[in-house]
Amino acid sequence: MLENKPVEKVDIMSYAGKWYSLYSIPTFMDKHWVETTETYVIHPDGYYAVFTTYKLPAEEETKYVRSKLIVVRGTSNAQLKAQFVWPLKVDYWVIELAEDYSYVVVGHPKHKHLSIMSRKPVLPETLLEEILGRCEEKGYDISKLVSQEHKATVQKGEIHSS
Template identity: 35%
Template sequence: MTPAPTSPLPALSIVRNGPARRARRARVALAAAALALSPGLALTADAPPLQPVPRVDLQRYAGLWYQVALYPNDFQSHCVSDTTATYTPRPDGTIEVLNQCRRSNGEPDRAEGVARHASKAPGGVEGSVLEVRFAPAWLAWLPWVWGDYWVIQLADDYRYAVVSEPSRKYLWVLSRSPALSPDDDATIRTRLREQGFDLSRLQVHPQERPLNQRPTASP
């Protein structure tokens, strides 16, 4: 999920020119250097190319998902709990995206975007490789405002899903319920190890007071 995703989907981060932007670039550079020295990078670098699941029925995938775990990232640092994503198919084949979370002061935060089938996707997949945009529609022609959204694990009954992107930099674990069962959690983690992810980076995300959402789509 590349350009600054928000919640379990990519978004666009816009920063004005000036000292604040230069300082942010310096922080990003330092963070990148620290990551390059971390043991987890070797695991990712040695892993084979990441593969999405072969097929996702986007009608079944639609509805409410709870974010139950993730790789922490800067663009979600304001979300301390109760992060959710709601996906609604549109007649034109795109998907309306609503991401919500709760800030440290208890106030809700929300971002609206759109997802589409990826313009370039690995062969033999259907519906599991998407691109997501939270930038304004008039910027949609710019390729860098679209972030990769790959479904890399999916339960047979769509009760949980795991989302990442080719570089493995970002990772989200989504569930139809606010918490995974112990068996599902163990299954997901075992598969993530096999897929070349560093589980020491995976952080559980609290679901304490879920925000009001649309009803979950029937599986």
């Protein structure tokens, strides 16, 4: 079994930018969202300003929310706190990160949440299966993962639904 822990280091500048949420164990807030993207912008005060876009099933309108992602000092930027509503903060651990920052897996110390995100709207099937296997080995219930299927950008031959 693999240990559920943050990666050794995250480069703040490389992590910034747009991410496509591909699969997640949803939270109370996002359990009906699809086609979700998150864009991280470094704020002058040292946190990420997060702009999340999403759709609700059977609706074409894109909706959005703003939030903050705050680095926990002394964690090499791999442990953060997500803040959607002040003063509540949720643990956000970077538990897997591609060397080239092409994909990331965000977890939780108590396995409550899991999110697989990529710089592109899809991941190759073999890579996704490898990621899912490691998540399961870290103690996550991958049967709870929900697809964030990016319908307008799905490419033939790549996993796009659960």
